[in-house]
Amino acid sequence: MESQPQERPCGGEWRTQADKSLHRVHPFGPREKSRLSKPLNFSLNPAIRLQKHGGAVHRGARLLRASVLAVSLFAGCKQQEHHAPDVWAVVNGTEIKRDEVEKYYRTRINPEAQETSPEEVLSGKLNVVEQLINNEILLERAKKLNLEASDGEVEDKFTELKSGYTEEEFQRKLKDGGMSVDDLKKDLRRQLSIQKLLNREVAAKVTITDLDVSDFYNSNRNQFNVAEPQYRISQIVITPRKDPLVRNRKNDDATNEAEAERKAKMLEDKLNSGADFAQLAMDYSEDPNTAATGGDLGYIPESSLNAPQTEPMLKKVVLGLKPGQVSPPIVLRDSIRILKLVAREAAGQRGVNDPQVQQMIRDTLRNRKEQLLRNAYLAVARDEAHVTNYLAIQVIETAGKLPDAAKPSNPPAASAPAGTAPSQPPNTP
DSSP, rough: OOOOOOOOOOHHHHHHHOEEEESSSTTTTTTTOGGGGSOOOOOOOOHHHHGGGGGHHHHHHHHHHHHHHHHHHHHHHHHHHHOOEEEEEETTTTTEEEHHHHHHHHSSSSSTTTOOHHHHHHHHHHHHHHHHHHHHHHHHHHHTTOOOHHHHHHHHHHHHHTTTHHHHHHHHHHHTTTTHHHHHHHHHHHHHHHHHHHHHTTTTOOOOOHHHHHHHHHHHGGGGGSSSOOOOOEEEEEEESSTTTTTTTTTOOOOOOHHHHHHHHHHHHHHHOOOHHHHHHHHHOOTTTTTGGGGGEEEEEEGSSSSSTTHHHHHHHHHHHTTOOOOEEEEESOOEEEEEEEEEEOOOEEEOOOOOHHHHHHHHHHHHHHHHHHHHHHHHHHSSOEEEEEEEEHHHHHHTTTTTSSOOOOOOOSOOOOOOOOOOOOOOO
C-alpha cells in the first residue's frame, strides 16, 4: 500500500509489473505485460528523417525521441493519480468511494450511543476502508480464477437472509442501515466469492496428519486431564432490549419483553419440529460471543455452574438434561435462554484415541494453519496489488483535521424502497 501521494518513477513501475510473475494471484500466472513493454513504433517526422544526412541530427533526434517518451510516461502516470474528492481509495484502478465506506460504517455504530470524537470516527472509517481494500483485492482474484459467485448462489443466500422477517421488520432493518437491496446483493456476491476463493486457495491446502495430532497431544497432555465433571453446553440468548452488538445471521434482535417472549416461543416450536439447534443459534441468538459458533460455550467445569457465577436455575436445568437434550425457554432477570447439553464428561485423563480429543486437536490445528495461510495469502495479495488509500493520505497531510470526513454517519432520511434488506459489514479474512 502506498502511504504517500508523491509521483512515482513510472518507467520503473511498468517494468516491474511487466516482469513480475503472480504465483497464485489473478490467476496463477504472469500478469499481462504493459503496452509500454512492446516495441514502440514512431512515425518518422521530418526531423527524424534527417538522420540519413548527418550524425549530429541523428543524435539530436534520438535525444528528442527519448525526451518525448520520458515526458509522455510521466505525464500519463500523473493523470492516473487524479480522482474525484469522494474517492477514498483505489485498488488496481477500481475506486472505493466515500458513500460505500459510510454505508458500512453505519452498520457498526450504535445510533443511541454517546457522540464519539472526530478521531474515533476517522479511525473507524479508516478501518472500513482497509477492509474494503482487502475485499476488493480478493474479489479480483476470485473473478480471474472464475470463482465469482453466480446469480443463483447470490439469490439463494439473499432468500435465506430474508426469511424470518416480516416486511415491516425488513424495511426497518434496511432503513436503520441506509442500505438497499442492490447493496446487499453486491455484498453477498463479494462475501460468497471471497469464501470460495479462500476455500480453494487456503482451506484446501491445509492437511492434519496423525503425527501432528500425536505431537500436539504429547506436548499438551495436561489439557486432557479432566479434574472434575464437565458439561459441553450450547445456548440461545434472547434479551428484551435493543443491542447494537447483536451479530446473528439475520440481524434479529428483540427490543422489548413482548417481542422476546414471542421469539422464544417461535424458537421452541422450531426446535420441537426438529430444527438444528446450532443453525437457530447462528440465526437468532442475541449473544454476540457465541451466535457465530452456533451458541457453543465449550466444556464448562461443574464448579463453574455454582453461584454466583451461574444462576441456580441454570445449574438445575443443566444437571437435569441428558446429552443431546434441549431445555424449554428459561426466563431469567435479564434474558431468556434455551440450553442444549451437547456432552457430559467424567473426571480423568483423556487418551489420544478418544474421538473428542482427536476432533478437538484437529480443529485446533486446522484453525491455526488456516489463519496463518490466510494472513500470508492476503499479505502477498496486498504486495502485488496497486493500492492508494487517499483517506489515509489526507489524515496524515492534515494531521487528522478532516471535519467533513469525521462527521458521524447518519442514514438517509428517505424511506427505503420496498423489497430491500439489511446488510452485514464486509468480511475480512
